[in-house]
Each structure stands twice: as structure tokens, then as C-alpha cells.
Amino acid sequence: WTYIDRSEVPTGRSLVRLIWVYKRKRSGALKARLCVQGCSQVHGVDCDQTFCATLRPTSLCTLSSIAATCGLRMRRWDFVAAYLQGELEDGEVVYCHAPPGYATLGADGRPRVCRVEKPVYGMAQAGRLWQRSLFPWLREWGFTQCASDPCVFTLSRDVDGAQQRLILGCYVDDLFT
Numbered sequence: 001w002t003y004i005d006r007s008e009v010p011t012g013r014s015l016v017r018l019i020w021v022y023k024r025k026r027s028g029a030l031k032a033r034l035c036v037q038g039c040s041q042v043h044g045v046d047c048d049q050t051f052c053a054t055l056r057p058t059s060l061c062t063l064s065s066i067a068a069t070c071g072l073r074m075r076r077w078d079f080v081a082a083y084l085q086g087e088l089e090d091g092e093v094v095y096c097h098a099p100p101g102y103a104t105l106g107a108d109g110r111p112r113v114c115r116v117e118k119p120v121y122g123m124a125q126a127g128r129l130w131q132r133s134l135f136p137w138l139r140e141w142g143f144t145q146c147a148s149d150p151c152v153f154t155l156s157r158d159v160d161g162a163q164q165r166l167i168l169g170c171y172v173d174d175l176f177t
Contacts, residue, residue: 001096001114005106009095015113016096018120034099035122043124052127055151055171063152063169063176075177079134082173086119086129094123127172134170143168 009015017037025031067074079085088094094116098104106112119126138153139145146152151170156163169176 001116003098003104003112004095004115005108006110006113007106007108009113013095016094018096018099018114020100021121033121036094036096036116036120038122038124049125049128052131052172053150055169055176056149059146059149059152059169060171060176063167066167077175077177079130079173079175082130082134083119083121083123083126086126086131086133088116088118088129089132092125130173131170138168 019035019037021033021035023031023033064074066072096114096116098112098114103111116123119129123129135145135150141155142157143153143155146154149169153168153170155166155168157166158164166177
């Protein structure tokens with residue numbers, strides 16, 4: 001984010017709240033995550049499109065069936081901090097209060113606010129923005145998107161004279177193969 005003076009926020013724009021979310025992991029380690037309270041975002045003002053496709057349950061069953069029939073093992077990969085990897089769309093600007101403990105005063109003596117540069121956990125559109133960066137990347141690497149389920153991708157390659165096929169299913173920030 002970038003700190004800006006409160007006077008630079010356009011008239012009529014509300015400020016989204018940020019909160020710290022703390023979690024104790026199974027190992028006992030503590031984890032802190034800065035999150036936007038997405039419920040304080042105003043649709044049409046702070047965000048426009050929030051739909052994010054997910055792998056259909058029938059597609060996951062089909063992938064599992066193919067793996068079982070062919071005697072293959074399925075794997076699952078989790079993208080770490082996936083929602084932070086997307087890019088805000090052109091013209092999409094979100095303003096928020098400074099994170100708790102990081103407030104600074106502006107030239108006018110009022111607390112400065114943050115203009116968000118990249119998605120933050122909790123943003124209503126974060127999943128969509130992540131997907132908008134993942135899917136083109138998969139297509140760039142040669143994967144073909146399935147027509148019946150946009151979250152299923154296939155890649156066919158000739159390896160040592162044998163045709164090999166990789167099938168991926170995308171569910172939020174997880175990949176199933």
C-alpha cells in the first residue's frame with residue numbers, strides 16, 4: 001500500500017477497515033495475518049466483480065476416478081499466499097485505514113490512509129484477482145482449459161516417444177493433479 005493524506009481520497013469513498021487475525025498453528029507457532037474486512041467494502045465502489053470459479057465436485061470425482069482406474073496417485077498443491085499474488089484491475093482503487101499500530105499523521109494533522117496497491121486477504125475480489133493471474137499463466141505454459149469446467153486444465157506432451165497427459169483441477173488456491 002501507499003500512504004496518502006486523507007484529503008486525497010475522492011469524495012464519497014469510504015475507507016475499508018484492516019484487522020490483524022491471529023492463529024495458532026498445529027505446531028504451536030503463532031501466525032499473524034493482516035486482513036481487510038471485506039464486509040466493509042461497497043460493491044460498485046470498492047470492488048466491481050467478485051465471482052471466482054471453483055472446481056466442480058463432479059470434476060474432482062472424475063479426476064479421482066481417472067487416477068484410480070489408471071493406478072495413478074493424485075497430488076494436491078497449495079499456493080502459499082495465493083491471494084496476495086493477484087493484481088488489481090486498471091482503475092480499481094481501494095482505500096483503507098492504516099493497519100493497527102502503523103498509523104501516521106498527514107500534513108493536515110489527520111491520520112493518513114492507505115491506497116491498496118495489491119490484493120489483501122479478506123478483499124471481496126481477492127480470489128478473482130488470483131484466478132485472473134493463474135489461468136493465463138497455465139495457458140501460457142501450454143495447458144488447455146476445459147470447455148465444460150473452466151477450472152480443469154490439460155497438458156499433453158510427447159515424452160520419450162510416449163504421449164503423456166497431465167490433468168489439473170483448480171480449487172481456490174489448491175491444484176489437484
